[in-house]
Amino acid sequence: MPDTILVVVEQREGKLNRVSWETITAGQAVAAATGWTLEAAVVGGTASTFAAEVAAKKVAKVYAVESPKLEPYTPDAFAAALKQLITAKQPKLVLMPHTYQVRDFVPKLATAMGRAVISDCIGFKHENGKLLFTRQMFQGKLAADVSFASDAPWFATFQNGAFRGDKAEAGTAVAPVETVNADIADGVVRNKPQEVFKEAKQAVDLTQAEVIVAVGRGIKEQKNIVIAQQLADALGADLAASRPICDNGWLPMDRQIGSSGQTVAPKLYLALGISGAIQHIVGMKGARTIIAVNKDTEAPIFEIADYAIVGNLFDIVPPLTEEVKKVKAGG
């Protein structure tokens, strides 16, 4: 029997969390590299309602792990249910997205099975028949390739954006779905979660933002920041700034990026009118893609930018915002 990879997708608020597609892509990539078979699992109160969507992707099989005790999410229930599934199906590798929920239960699950998790990986390598998982260390200053030193099952979680969800291959046919009833005894679940609610955040946590629009001195005056805010709104991004902007009180301190502010590694960082002093760079150079707009061709920011636009941000940004809005509305 060939080795299998099991991707555990996540559902949130009645919908599959779209980061799950990234994990499917990851699983497909590992399968291609190793020749192993890819399977997926959905876990929840009524997991089978989501299974079909997953089964449309190129996977060999989908398990819908169900139990009324799995709703709402608790680490006790999820760990118990997945332990049963994994013990029964014996995958070699279990992959999940590094979401808050996964962080909450996967170390428990692995420990209960006497195994380890390599978490928050940004990629993998398959060298000489060995699987290595790459992750950032010391807030992105160093990288490590980590291997498992135990028997299967192996557990790994992937960072948001490490793989492209849109690149998850569709299957040529719908994969078979097997409903698995998780047997969770009374008393296993000890936490009593209440309703999830939204709250205006007291502080901004830029480290969780996927897209950041940041302004620097080039914005010239406080009243111009609205230009950047509009772009951020259009993109669904968070607004941030380099130190001088926050020092002036034009934006609150929790929006500061840099050695004396936050260190971020978003999917996309738009630096508007930021020169790229080293104090700022160290806070954002881990961003997957950097787009910089600055009218100085020698600005150090261009050394680390993927896309450089030499020009006046007051000319460049408003049309960009309009174009973004147009495309988003048009679909």
Added chain:
Amino acid sequence: MKILVCMKQVPQKDAPLKLNETAAWIREDVSYEVNEPDAFALEEALRQKEKHTGEVVVITSGPARSQQVLREALAKGADRAIHLEDNAFVGLDALNTAKAFAAAIKDEKFDLIFTGLQSDDYGYAQTGVILAELLGWPHATIIMHLEKNDSGIRVKRELEAGFFQFVDMPLPAVLTIQSGINKLRYATLIGIKQAKNKPIRKVAMAEVQSAIGENLQKIEHLYVPQKTKKTEHIEGSPAEIAKKLVDKLRNELRVL
């Protein structure tokens, strides 16, 4: 309330890091500081003690230098400390670290165990959850707020995208604490003086050796990430640039 706070000493945030000769780890000659999330965990524990009376105990594992973290915690108001002292603790993975801690505290009766939500060096975010499983205790992660009630505690969990959730839990429990949930107190002169007389129990590797095993994961290769950055210039009129950029955002970067 008897609370244990697990703390870690990590290289200072902006310390220039260098790989050691075998590139298996970093050179030790850097400045160290307390892992920031752990400082928030300690602050929360001290506040709970102030509210409900009790005891706050801090624990760390690492070489002699990591005692500094315990000293600072004692100066801020922790009552006693446990130091698993040995260079070898640095190389243990999260599972073994949690096992060592569990072994070191087996004779204690804590109501709560706090850890920071993750460490600034490894960033695995696992040790607290593993410890809960080893102890057989319930746990919750990324906690913003905590209140005692008749059946145990009610905690406020942070979820993604601005969502939160209250969870009722029995005691004893393990919580991983979110950063920035409170303002860290300063150690005072009197606190520093008093800390000198607070007990630090040293635990040698030999004492916990039987509880831990081989690491289940291995860092094969530690390196400075090379960015092969090719900067692409986007040119043209502002309208042209806008179109080209949006095209990239949509089709290449999949942000739109």
Added chain:
Amino acid sequence: MLIFRKPIPGVERPQMPADVVIVGGGPAGMACALRLSQLIDAHNSAHPDLQMTKENIYVLEKAREIGQHCLSGALLDPRSIRELLPEFEKEAPLDAKVEKEAVYFLTQKSKFKLPITPPPLRDHGNYVISLNRFVKWLGGKVEETGITIFTGFAGSELLFDGNRVSGVRTDDKGVDKEGHQKSNFEPGYDLNAKVVILAEGPRGSLTKQLVSKFDLAKDANPQTYGVGIKELWEVPSGRITPGEVIYTLGWPLTTKEYGGAWIYGGKDNVVSLGFVTGLDYPDPRLDPQRVLQEFKKHPLVSELLAGGKMIRYGAKSMPYGGWWAIPPVAGDGWMILGDSAGFLNSARLKGIHLAIKSGMLAAETAFEAMKKDDFSAASLSQYQKKVDSSWIKNELWKVRNMHQGFEQGMYAGMFHTALQMITGGRGLRNRYPAHAGHEHMRKLAELPADGGAEAHIIGPAKGDGKLTFDKLTDLYHSGTKHEEDQPSHLVIHDTNICNERCVKEYGSPCQNFCPANVYEMVDDATQPNGKRISLNPSNCVHCKTCDIADPYQIITWVPPEGGGGPNYDGM
């Protein structure tokens, strides 16, 4: 609105009694604490029934860690550390013994090696050290002996009881930018001490307060200073030998500026190099950090550094005034040590050994005072007498007129120095007068618009990013960090002078002489000259240059919230 740091009024402060409070954990403060501990230990062994306690002896150190704010070249004359710890060579972190020295006079492209190394610069028998590491080690020994070092606590003001110094107030913590208490506010403690020993380094803020209150400097020459801008480099193996010492004079300075450079070979292929510029230069546009960058372009240096990596940057002022600029060093409830007093041999460019010796002499005085429980001015004046009859005086007496001789420029200075060398330091007369450095600064109107001969050292360095660096990049490598939300610790007494006068008269030299980009003039249409002073206090590296060099003398440097400042690891 700029809000400046000052102790919060009307707040109840915890009181802590103390026998001895040493403000400053540098070589002087640590040597003092260690010597005091040795004396107490010896006393206690000899008098088991009359035990003295170390419980109430404290060292206040504003840095988060011992040694973190210590910066120097440095070359250590082991004379005093050998007295303090005869076995120091076995355990002190010493990079190398000095084997080779050379002094060069530089022009832009060439170098002329002085055939004989001038005696003051002969360093055989001295050690290349990292002051930061040295003080860390020394501080470790102090802690081992049971003396409490409070790191992260600054002495923010002296406490007085009439004409007696009665203690030190530590910094208020948890004060926001507007001067309001944050939720974690902790008021500074009043350490009520029998004696306060000031070991704050050059231009100490409490020392300044003390000198001003009692007019201590009325019979002394005004203290004069230089600022040392330093970079630590890792160079390819074999470029320089550990213990190799090079001094340079001349380029990039002209005859109108005082200063020169040092290059010391440390161990592990680390080079310490830096440029000291006297803070009495005439052109306000001169930028000492720029001077260092220009210096590095000279082939002597660029060849040494090629392929290397700059690993750390820092700056610190140093007192040049010599013997005549030292105020009384003991009084009712106080003593002053090291650079705070001005114990620095500007001919040898060394002060660490004098700092250590002064610490030891003060410790002996404090010990006697503790024994007799007599901390009066009479009792503490023993320290003054000890200094006056020690080798500190002998050494400084011979160079007592050194820096003053340069007030008229380099050639005059060399003439006077030569004369002083053959007259035991006297020169033309026993005591040369001096003027405070900032008085030498000329107004822009009197200077050539393009800078004339100084054109290459005025204005900020652009830096090529490999050999030379702009100030912000250099600053990043100082590791300086402060709590952001706190009042400005650079206290400017009248910002109208900055905005209305200084812009025109001197062109806002604070932007140039500060090695850390703390001061900036930003556009402001509401101001008469269109510019307004803006501060980045958290960039500060605690060098005190601004307090010294500002031509209007309206800047007072006070310690920021304890724990903040540079991280001079290895410096």
